[in-house]
Amino acid sequence: MSHGSVEARSAPITSAAWKQIDDEAKRVLQINLAGRKLVDFDGPHGWQYAAVNTGRLTIRTDGGLGVPWGVRDVAPLIEVRVPFELPIMELDNASRGAVLELELVVSAAEKTAHAEDNAIFNGFKAGGIEGIIPTASHPAMTIPDDYADYPSIVVDAVETLRRAGINGPYALALGPACYAGLAQAAQDGYPIRERVEHFLDGPMVLAPKVDGAVLLSHRGGDFQLSVGQDLSIGYAGHDRDKVYLYLTESFAFRVLERAAAVYLKPRRSKK
Amino acid sequence: MASDAYHESPDLLTEETRNMHRAIVSLKEELEAIDWYQQRADTCSDPQLKDVLLHNKNEEIEHATMIMEWIRRHNDHFNEMMRKYLFTEQPITAIEKGGKADGPAPSAAETLGIGSMKGK
Numbered sequence: 001m002s003h004g005s006v007e008a009r010s011a012p013i014t015s016a017a018w019k020q021i022d023d024e025a026k027r028v029l030q031i032n033l034a035g036r037k038l039v040d041f042d043g044p045h046g047w048q049y050a051a052v053n054t055g056r057l058t059i060r061t062d063g064g065l066g067v068p069w070g071v072r073d074v075a076p077l078i079e080v081r082v083p084f085e086l087p088i089m090e091l092d093n094a095s096r097g098a099v100l101e102l103e104l105v106v107s108a109a110e111k112t113a114h115a116e117d118n119a120i121f122n123g124f125k126a127g128g129i130e131g132i133i134p135t136a137s138h139p140a141m142t143i144p145d146d147y148a149d150y151p152s153i154v155v156d157a158v159e160t161l162r163r164a165g166i167n168g169p170y171a172l173a174l175g176p177a178c179y180a181g182l183a184q185a186a187q188d189g190y191p192i193r194e195r196v197e198h199f200l201d202g203p204m205v206l207a208p209k210v211d212g213a214v215l216l217s218h219r220g221g222d223f224q225l226s227v228g229q230d231l232s233i234g235y236a237g238h239d240r241d242k243v244y245l246y247l248t249e250s251f252a253f254r255v256l257e258r259a260a261a262v263y264l265k266p267r268r269s270k271k
Numbered sequence: 272m273a274s275d276a277y278h279e280s281p282d283l284l285t286e287e288t289r290n291m292h293r294a295i296v297s298l299k300e301e302l303e304a305i306d307w308y309q310q311r312a313d314t315c316s317d318p319q320l321k322d323v324l325l326h327n328k329n330e331e332i333e334h335a336t337m338i339m340e341w342i343r344r345h346n347d348h349f350n351e352m353m354r355k356y357l358f359t360e361q362p363i364t365a366i367e368k369g370g371k372a373d374g375p376a377p378s379a380a381e382t383l384g385i386g387s388m389k390g391k
Contacts, residue, residue, distance in 0.1 A: 026383045033388060041387030218389075230382040 011235045011243055017094035021086070021233060024102045025109045025247060029231055032113035034207035035120035038171045039253070040220055043227035051076045052226045052252050075252040077228045078127040080115050083236065083246040084108040091243065112231065112247045117209040120225065120253050121173065129253045132214055132223060137258040138164070140265045143178065143212055147185030151195040157215040157262040158199055164259040169202035171218040175210040177266070213264040222260035226252045287345075294342050301335035304328075351384060 013021070043049070051074035059070040084104040094100055118124065123131025138160050141153055158170055174182060182204075185192040197204060202218035216223070228250035236244040255261075276296060281289060308328035315321040343350050356366055 022383060026385060029383065029385055030388065033385070036385070036388040037391070038389065041389060044382060044386065227386075231385050232382045 011245075012088055012238055013091055013235075013243060014095050017091040017100065020094055020100045021102065021105055021245070024100075024105045025231075025233060028106050028109035029113050032110055032208060033116060034173055034205045034210070035117045035225060035253075037203060037205045038173060038216060038218060039120065039223035039225050041227065042224050043251075044230035045226070045228050047229045047250065049077065049226075049228035049250070052224075052254065054254070075226070075254055076128055077226065077250045077252045078119075078124070078129070079229075079248065079250040080112060081234075081246050081248045082108045082112045082115070083244065085242045085244050087242055088238070089241075108247045112249070114209050116225075116249070116251065117207060119251075120223075121207060121210050121214065130255055131253070132216060132255060132261045133210075133263045135255045135258045136214075136261040136263050138262045140263040143264050143266050145267065147181050147192050148187045150182060150185070150192055151199065153264060154196050154199050154215065157264060160262050161215070161217060161260065166217045166222070166257070166260045167219050168200075169218045170200045171202040171216055172196065172200055172204045173207035173210050173214045173216065174204060175212055175266075176206065176208055178213045178264075179204075179206045212266040214261055215264060216261040217257070222255070222257040224254050224256060226254070291342070291345065294338050294345075298335055298338045298342070301331050301338065304331040305335065347384065355381065 042052075054073045054075055056073040057070040058073055059068070061068075063069075084107070086102075086104060090101055119127065119129045119131065121132050123129055123134045141157060141160075144150070144153060154172065158168070161170065162168075182193050182196065187195075193204070200215075207214070229248065231247065231249045234246045234248050236246055238244060277284075277292065284292070305328050308324050308331065312321050312324040312328065315324060339353075343353050356363065359366055
């Protein structure tokens with residue numbers, strides 16, 4: 001159970017219903033979280049963890065302190081909270097042995113996973129997260145229209161990383177269109193997907209928030225997701241008819257090596 | 272063989288179970304050594320030898336802790352329970368009953384246990 005507190009236990013939710021809610025949230029999160037399959041994970045450090053030490057210092061001269069001084073650079077964690085509500089009548093059905101209707105848990109889990117992935121891949125400036133695609137130091141490559149040409153662009157992208165001194169294995173995060181297209185494509189009866197995998201030596205994952213694809217190193221040490229409170233379900237309150245819950249987590253994401261990713265943009269990319 | 276303490280034929284066990292057995296047997300041995308060194312130090316009449324015995328006991332504590340961490344990394348339920356009980360301040364039995372945790376969102380004191388998904 002992801003909610004061991006007094007508040008959560010005050011919720012009019014039986015342990016059977018909690019289990020179904022937790023299991024469903026976990027299942028949907030694991031399907032939708034792409035970044036976590038590819039980047040280093042640091043944590044979870046708990047709610048009290050507020051910022052990641054970058055090991056850097058910004059030298060300052062203002063303020064009249066009378067001595068040389070600087071401010072330590074940190075990456076603050078952001079907290080996300082995605083509320084959802086469940087009808088008490090439906091939750092009670094878990095005790096009767098029913099499989100609960102949990103569409104609102106599914107959509108909250110999707111939203112939460114997409115928020116984390118959006119920050120990881122596309123950045124989230126307001127939260128101080130730069131993101132893999134905006135910081136990639138190599139020029140973006142345009143994805144060919146024909147899926148049969150995918151292996152050659154992946155080879156080009158791998159070569160780009162290699163030339164920059166970035167060792168494999170490499171991974172490919174594919175947006176929904178690329179993922180579906182690549183899964184279906186074949187040449188001379190041989191699946192294109194397998195040809196692409198051959199050059200990666202690492203995983204290919206569906207990344208719903210990526211527009212196009214990103215090739216990135218999978219060796220470790222290049223991208224870091226730092227988590228304070230890991231994904232949890234919280235209890236906000238209830239009334240006669242509904243229980244109000246939320247999915248939450250706190251995290252920061254840092255690109256440690258900008259040369260470790262190449263963005264493969266679709267022909268009609270907005271970026 | 273890590274030990275003769277198998278309860279089932281080792282051939283029928285998974286490699287995962289055999290490794291966990293190795294870790295658990297090692298942990299038992301370290302804990303036993305800690306106990307022995309402590310008892311010997313208590314009764315030792317030579318101050319220098321007593322210091323050596325206590326030093327050795329602390330070495331065994333380090334070894335035991337390293338094995339516990341290996342076990343935590345390889346068993347989800349150990350991981351969950353250690354995260355729940357270790358380094359807490361409340362009365363231990365109150366934690367099982369759902370004692371209030373510190374933090375800005377106490378109703379989400381525990382997690383869904385997703386963590387790292389790299390390589391999974």
